[in-house]
Amino acid sequence: MLIELKPMQALTLWKEIAISEVRDDAHDLTMRQLAVLLTVYLEPPPHTIRGMAAKLGVTKPVITRALDTMGGYGLVDRHRDDKDKRNVLVKRTVKGALYVEKLGDLVIAKARGLPL
Amino acid sequence: MLIELKPMQALTLWKEIAISEVRDDAHDLTMRQLAVLLTVYLEPPPHTIRGMAAKLGVTKPVITRALDTMGGYGLVDRHRDDKDKRNVLVKRTVKGALYVEKLGDLVIAKARGLPL
DNA sequence: TTAGAATGGAACGGAGCCGAAATGATCGCG
DNA sequence: CGCGATCATTTCGGCTCCGTTCCATTCTAA
Numbered sequence A, B: 001m002l003i004e005l006k007p008m009q010a011l012t013l014w015k016e017i018a019i020s021e022v023r024d025d026a027h028d029l030t031m032r033q034l035a036v037l038l039t040v041y042l043e044p045p046p047h048t049i050r051g052m053a054a055k056l057g058v059t060k061p062v063i064t065r066a067l068d069t070m071g072g073y074g075l076v077d078r079h080r081d082d083k084d085k086r087n088v089l090v091k092r093t094v095k096g097a098l099y100v101e102k103l104g105d106l107v108i109a110k111a112r113g114l115p116l
Numbered sequence C: 001t002t003a004g005a006a007t008g009g010a011a012c013g014g015a016g017c018c019g020a021a022a023t024g025a026t027c028g029c030g
Numbered sequence D: 001c002g003c004g005a006t007c008a009t010t011t012c013g014g015c016t017c018c019g020t021t022c023c024a025t026t027c028t029a030a
Helices: A007-024 A031-042 A049-056 A060-073 A094-112 B007-024 B031-042 B049-056 B060-073 B094-112
Strands: A076-080 A088-092 B076-080 B088-092
Touching: A007 A094, A007 B031, A007 B049, A007 B094, A031 A049, A031 A060, A031 A076, A031 A088, A031 A094, A031 B007, A049 A060, A049 A088, A049 B007, A060 A076, A094 B007, B007 B094, B031 B049, B031 B060, B031 B076, B031 B088, B031 B094, B049 B060, B049 B088, B060 B076
Parallel strands: none
Antiparallel strands: A076 A088, B076 B088
């Protein structure tokens, strides 16, 4: 659990992660794409385009395009809702789960290395 | 200090911050720009273009353009080094300091709100 | 003093994302 | 059944960022 995280530590953690993302990230995800990805993998389904657009405070095409890009990477999948065929449900993939898991490990590793 | 940060918590923290950035961020900074900004404000000077490019693992024009953009926002400043006039030193600004400080507060606030 | 190295920046074409508006498919109420 | 509402996607013009390459300035060492 997080206890007494100080401003300097918080910023250092954020900086280290940002640099790691810039240096190593193969997919070069946007902040918006990252927000979409983590929402899909951390919040309970179902995930619709409209719902995610509302949650992130962006327009629907932003979500559609983010899913296009990340779908191309194999990080997410989507198909029509059988109940209401207007809806599109975003699904998780094995590849995406591995990617998210690696991201979590990175945050933890960087958090451990923080100076006192 | 960070103690026993678990994978789920780490990812939730990162997700919350990403969403906040997407929703509220006035400047809409790229991950690279963010990495540059935090490097300038968290690591000891001097900061040269070449040095930061090496640190972030990107090309020089990336740093130059990031400084152009953020300089336009007033988040950073730069001028020639008097000792070696080939170098350009990146300087901090009051506006940039406030922005970074707010970012730190955001991380802390989100960290506090993490579920057990 | 001068040749070569180093530094930051500019120019270029290409690629991706943006918001707004239009499109196509589907639902549900009357 | 039909028509308006809802949902996701596509289209459009515009903007920003990308990497590569080239250039001007400045330093350094022979």
